[in-house]
Amino acid sequence: MKEYRVEKPQLGWKDRSKKLEEFLNLIAKEGWTLHTINTNQNGIMNVVFEREKYR
Numbered sequence: 001m002k003e004y005r006v007e008k009p010q011l012g013w014k015d016r017s018k019k020l021e022e023f024l025n026l027i028a029k030e031g032w033t034l035h036t037i038n039t040n041q042n043g044i045m046n047v048v049f050e051r052e053k054y055r
Helices: 016-028
Strands: 002-007 033-039 045-052
Touching: 002 016, 016 033, 016 045
Parallel strands: none
Antiparallel strands: 002 045, 033 045
16 A cells, blocks of 8 residues: 655745755655656646555
8 A cells, every 4th residue: 555745845946956856855765756746837836755655
């Protein structure tokens, strides 16, 4: 069984790619893998992660 986590990273306007990379690596250290990245027309980003629930 999998569990999911949804995050809305606050990346600001400067160095967004580097901040996103750091954010993804931080979450990955907790055992989460990237599932989906969604953005809407206002630029709001939702990042969905998944991992096995019973590890």
